[in-house]
Amino acid sequence: MQIWDSTRPKKNVNENAARITVSDVLHNELQQIRSSRVERLEAKENTRDPANSLIGLAFSGGGIRSATFNLGILQGLARLGLLCKFDYLSTVSGGGYLGSWLMAWMHHQKIGIKEVERKLAPAAYVPQKVTEAPELRFLRNYSNYLTPRTGLLSADFWAFLASYLRNTLLNLIILLLALLSLLLLPRSIVYLPLVLDRFDDWGYGLAWLTAKTPTESGFAQYWALVAGLAFGLFGVVGMGLNLCWVNPPKGSKICSIAKPWAIQAFILVPLFLSAALFSYGLDQILRYDVPRDYLLFWTMSIGLGAYGSFWIIACVARWLARLLVWPSCNGGPAAWVILPTSFLAGASAVSCFCRTQ
Numbered sequence: 001m002q003i004w005d006s007t008r009p010k011k012n013v014n015e016n017a018a019r020i021t022v023s024d025v026l027h028n029e030l031q032q033i034r035s036s037r038v039e040r041l042e043a044k045e046n047t048r049d050p051a052n053s054l055i056g057l058a059f060s061g062g063g064i065r066s067a068t069f070n071l072g073i074l075q076g077l078a079r080l081g082l083l084c085k086f087d088y089l090s091t092v093s094g095g096g097y098l099g100s101w102l103m104a105w106m107h108h109q110k111i112g113i114k115e116v117e118r119k120l121a122p123a124a125y126v127p128q129k130v131t132e133a134p135e136l137r138f139l140r141n142y143s144n145y146l147t148p149r150t151g152l153l154s155a156d157f158w159a160f161l162a163s164y165l166r167n168t169l170l171n172l173i174i175l176l177l178a179l180l181s182l183l184l185l186p187r188s189i190v191y192l193p194l195v196l197d198r199f200d201d202w203g204y205g206l207a208w209l210t211a212k213t214p215t216e217s218g219f220a221q222y223w224a225l226v227a228g229l230a231f232g233l234f235g236v237v238g239m240g241l242n243l244c245w246v247n248p249p250k251g252s253k254i255c256s257i258a259k260p261w262a263i264q265a266f267i268l269v270p271l272f273l274s275a276a277l278f279s280y281g282l283d284q285i286l287r288y289d290v291p292r293d294y295l296l297f298w299t300m301s302i303g304l305g306a307y308g309s310f311w312i313i314a315c316v317a318r319w320l321a322r323l324l325v326w327p328s329c330n331g332g333p334a335a336w337v338i339l340p341t342s343f344l345a346g347a348s349a350v351s352c353f354c355r356t357q
Helices: 022-040 063-079 094-108 113-120 134-141 155-190 192-204 219-242 253-257 260-289 292-324 335-355
Strands: 056-059 088-091
Touching: 056 063, 056 094, 063 094, 063 113, 088 094, 094 113, 094 134, 219 260, 219 292
Parallel strands: 056 088
Antiparallel strands: none
């Protein structure tokens, strides 16, 4: 027997084999429900078509606590005489423990839901006398189904402990590493200037060019500017390539460049490093080498020039990519829309920076 699905491609389907459609399954289910209603319900209650009056009972998960709670619901429905009116039972996890117990009870003792309903209904308590069904006592006695054999030397206890520690440690390792990565990222940014200051030791051989002492040569700040420029150019070229397409065709090289991991690796990370290195280099140069009266002018000029130049390079990279690699590409904003917006955004950002100084 094969379940037929018209949405899937045909693969070596035997034409003589019986095909089962969804409508066939629903029809057979309704037939089973009609026959079971004859046994479960009175004649006066079995007047509605199951297709328009289906009712189901669902037991959610949650371990033994869920099974205990669902047992109380089951007994309450039995006391009200409503348990026999359900057509379908759906369970999961702890609810599945109770649902499988109920179905096993009916199957092994060959009794119907009416008899189970009678035994499940809570009876009046009588002192020194057992008032609940043996099946309920069995369920309570084996509620520790995860570790049925207790004791420090039992295999069930050690298997449960190993499974618990494994799952807990795996989850904690993933969560703690992610949290520590976020907490350590700002610290790495704080220590970046200290690392760059180490490059001043390289200025011993070049100190005579500026007639300064080696510690005042400022060699690290220029290295920071060069490295920041290199990272920035790398990032804006990636931006230009991504500007070629709004919806790149699947299977093309540009499709891999537009993936989230590629955007983070080739655009976000290089631009982040470029901003950090430029901040260090410009701070050292503008703080000591530029008079205070001209600090605002030079800061705004450098900020606007760098921000606008990056977007110009991105547009040029996009134009070259369209000319040499993807002549038929379409989509993406026009350069006359990108460039004015970038200059305005740069002016706003630099103005806010200068007002905080």
